Structures are given as C-alpha cells and as structure tokens.
Amino acid sequence: METANRNKSETIRKKIQQWSEENPRPMPWRSIKNPYLIWLSEIILQQTRVMQGWDYYLKFSESYPTVKDLADAHIDDVLKNxxxxxYYQRARNMHAAAQQIVSTFEGRFPDDYDSIRSLKGVGDYTASAIASFAYGLPHAVVDGNVIRILTRLFGISGIITSAPVRRSIDALADEVLDKDRPGKHNQAIMDFGAMQCTPAPRCESCPLTADCSAFKDNLVGQIPLKKKPRPKRERFFYYIVFHQEEDLYIKKRSQKDVWEGLYEFYLIEQPEVRDWHQVVEHLPIPCDLEYETAHYKQTLSHQIIHARFALAAITGDRLLKEGYSAVNKKKMRNFAFPKIVDCYLRDKGVNLN
DNA sequence: CACACGTGGGA
DNA sequence: TTCCCAAGTGT
Structure with missing residues (x-):
C-alpha cells in the first residue's frame, strides 16, 4: 500500500512538472532569489488573486526596495500602499516583521525555516514558500491549490479543515514534493491548481485523470469538502463627516475590528436601520447637518456593511477630540480608507489620488 | 479550533 | 443576483 502510494506520488510529481513546463506563467516575483521580495509577493498573494496583487507588488517593491526601507516606513504609508x-492585518504584520528582521536578524532576511516561520504574518504555507523559492529548502507548500489537487487525486473526502484530514494532506504534500527542486515543484503544483485543477475542474484536458481517485469515482465536484459558511452579520454605519472650511475630520480605526489601522469619519453604529434624526440625537459638538441621499453597501467575508453619510458643518468653537484629526481635502489622499469610505469620497469629488 | 479578516472577479 | 471564492494567519 505504501509502495503504491509512493509510486503514485512519483507519477504525480513528474506529470505536474511536465505540465508546468508546457504552461509557463511569467510573473514579476518569479525567477528571483531575493527573499525579501519573495516574502513580499507571498504576503500580497495570500487569499488574493494574482491579477489583483500584481500592481501592488510592483508598487511595494518600488516604494520599499529593501526590508530596511519597509521597516523605516510609517505604518500609515504602508497601509496607504x-x-x-x-486583509490589512497582512500589511501591519509585514511592517512589524520588517522591524523584527532589522532588530533580531540584523537586517538580513532569515535563511532557515524556523526563523522565517517566526516572522509575524508568516505561517506554515508562507514559510515553506520562502524557504523553497529563495533558499531551495525542501519544504512542501500546502495552500488552497495543493489541498484541492491532493484531496482529489487521493480521494480524500473528509472536511479539509479537520486536523486528521489536514495532517494526511500535509503528509501527501511531503511525499509528492520534489526534494531536488523544491522551489520549482512548489510553483508547478500551485500553477497546476490555479489553471488546471481549478475549483470548477477542467478534467477533459487534465493529464492526471488516470491517476485521480475523485475522477474515477465521479466525485470531483464534491472534493475538496468544506464546511458551510456562516450567514453574514449585517451592520449599519452612520458616518458624520464633520468639516470646517476645507478640513475634514478623520480618525484611525484602532479597535479589534474590521479595517484596523485605516481612517474613517465620526462613526455611529446602529444595530439596525434607523432614521437620521434618531442617529444624530447626541452629537459631541454643535453643527449644521446635511444628509446624503446615497447609501453604500459592502459585502465582506463575514459581514455586510451598510453605510450612510451626513455632512456636519461645525458651527461653534469646539472641535472634535479623542484621536480626530482635521485634514485638508487636498491631503486626504495621504490616508488609507476602507473601500466604502473611499467610494463616498470619490462620489463627493474629493481628490484621493 | 472556529472564527474574523477585504476586495474584485467569474460563473 | 448570488455564490464561491484567491498563493492563509492570528486568536
């Protein structure tokens, strides 16, 4: 049995390698050995499509050519980029990790798996990716692509997040790994998952159907098995855009909540839809209100946010305190905003870029 | 270990 | 429109 699996793993390894040579995918972070830039690309690509991350990678590698440049940057600038x-925690973790590299590793990117894995925001997947791509170390990556491929090929029908299933996937990944060319192999198997063994599979053109347990049992559409997502929580944000002459008042989100580290206006959250006159009963300072008619909606991974905006012209001498900053309209582009606030500002014609 | 964390794109 | 995501990690 073990011998059979080993033979199958070898077949898979070779066929995926051959497929990869026939289906090259040039990308800016391919064919480089700079561990810092590889790390940067891996963080950006976490839970993100290649096309979406592409320009961000170019922008970051230009703004912060070295880990020292990133460590020295202000977190607000990193978040603006x-x-x-x-998933802004990725940016905050990466910034913290850059400082960690400067302080703990003397500015030299760590070159062993455990040190790489110790960086903030670097988990098992990213550590394996960096170790194999930059240093040729024999660590198998296990990402969504690899999970999809291996569960199908080996007919693993259990829920993929369960510990025993995950352990068996990790073991198979190690077995399939090409220890002589780990970096090349890891890139090949992820490409194969991204282009061939996709969620909606393309079995008609797949070179591995003869080796695929799910294909044989007609279970490709049911593997990998995931748990059903929970219903999204609905939230109702009422933003008061306090302003005075050309200044708008904004504040950094600091609580452990969505969009941590990004900026927004004075926020009143309600558990359900409310009329504006109820919402604005207890504003902190005197103002003249003008309610915007447009409403904004954004669906996130685990919540649906509804946002309305009201302009509030400050009438007295009192100013907003507690972390609020008065920022000239023309300087708003220096701050990073959530998409929903960004949309509002664009609608209002505030120059953001 | 279940859950939170963003956004844009394709079916 | 609605759903499912896409190179995961931290708590």
Whole structure:
C-alpha cells in the first residue's frame, strides 16, 4: 500500500512538472532569489488573486526596495500602499516583521525555516514558500491549490479543515514534493491548481485523470469538502463627516475590528436601520447637518456593511477630540480608507489620488 | 479550533 | 443576483 502510494506520488510529481513546463506563467516575483521580495509577493498573494496583487507588488517593491526601507516606513504609508487590497492585518504584520528582521536578524532576511516561520504574518504555507523559492529548502507548500489537487487525486473526502484530514494532506504534500527542486515543484503544483485543477475542474484536458481517485469515482465536484459558511452579520454605519472650511475630520480605526489601522469619519453604529434624526440625537459638538441621499453597501467575508453619510458643518468653537484629526481635502489622499469610505469620497469629488 | 479578516472577479 | 471564492494567519 505504501509502495503504491509512493509510486503514485512519483507519477504525480513528474506529470505536474511536465505540465508546468508546457504552461509557463511569467510573473514579476518569479525567477528571483531575493527573499525579501519573495516574502513580499507571498504576503500580497495570500487569499488574493494574482491579477489583483500584481500592481501592488510592483508598487511595494518600488516604494520599499529593501526590508530596511519597509521597516523605516510609517505604518500609515504602508497601509496607504496597501489600500484596496484588503486583509490589512497582512500589511501591519509585514511592517512589524520588517522591524523584527532589522532588530533580531540584523537586517538580513532569515535563511532557515524556523526563523522565517517566526516572522509575524508568516505561517506554515508562507514559510515553506520562502524557504523553497529563495533558499531551495525542501519544504512542501500546502495552500488552497495543493489541498484541492491532493484531496482529489487521493480521494480524500473528509472536511479539509479537520486536523486528521489536514495532517494526511500535509503528509501527501511531503511525499509528492520534489526534494531536488523544491522551489520549482512548489510553483508547478500551485500553477497546476490555479489553471488546471481549478475549483470548477477542467478534467477533459487534465493529464492526471488516470491517476485521480475523485475522477474515477465521479466525485470531483464534491472534493475538496468544506464546511458551510456562516450567514453574514449585517451592520449599519452612520458616518458624520464633520468639516470646517476645507478640513475634514478623520480618525484611525484602532479597535479589534474590521479595517484596523485605516481612517474613517465620526462613526455611529446602529444595530439596525434607523432614521437620521434618531442617529444624530447626541452629537459631541454643535453643527449644521446635511444628509446624503446615497447609501453604500459592502459585502465582506463575514459581514455586510451598510453605510450612510451626513455632512456636519461645525458651527461653534469646539472641535472634535479623542484621536480626530482635521485634514485638508487636498491631503486626504495621504490616508488609507476602507473601500466604502473611499467610494463616498470619490462620489463627493474629493481628490484621493 | 472556529472564527474574523477585504476586495474584485467569474460563473 | 448570488455564490464561491484567491498563493492563509492570528486568536
């Protein structure tokens, strides 16, 4: 049995390698050995499509050519470069990790798996990717692509997040790994998952159907098996855009919540739809209100956010405190905003870029 | 370990 | 329109 699996793994390894040579995918972070830039690309590509991350990678590698440049940057600038890419914790972790590399590793990117894995925001997948791509170390990547390929090929029908299933996938990934060319192999198997063994599979043109358990049992559409997502929570944001002459008041989101580190206006969150007159009963300072008619909606991974905006012209001498900054309209482009706030500002004609 | 964390694109 | 995501990690 073990011998059979080993033979199958060898067949898979060779066929995927051959497929990869026939289907090259040039990308800016391919064929480089710079561990910092490889790391950058891997963080950007987490849960992100290649096309969406492409320009961000170019922008980051230009703005921060070295890990020292990134470490020295202000987090607001890093987030501004990240603006629109989502999962902003990645940017904050990467910035912290850059400083970690400067302080702990003397500015030299670590070159062993455990040190790489110790960086903030670097998990098992990313550590294996960097170790294999930059240093040729024999660590198999296990990402969504690899999980999809291996569960189908080996007919693993259990829920993929369960610990035993995940362990068996990791073991298979190690077995299939080409220890002589780990980097090339890892890129090949991920490409294969991205282009051939896709969620909606293309079995009619797949070179591995003869070796595929799911194909044989007509289970390709049911593997990999995932848990059903929970229904999304609905939230209702009422933004008060306090302003005075050419200044708008904004504040950085700091709580452990969505969009941490990004900027927004004075926010009143309600558990359900409310009339504006109820929402604005207890504003902190005197103002003249003008309610915007447009409503904005954004669907996130685990919540649906509805946002309305009201302009609030400050009438008295009192100013907003507690973390709020008055920012000239022309300087708003220096700050990173959530998509939903960005959309509002664009609709209002505020110059953001 | 279940859950939160963003956004844009394709079917 | 609605759903499912896309090179995962931290808590």
């Amino acid at each position: 990240w603006e629109g890419l989502g």
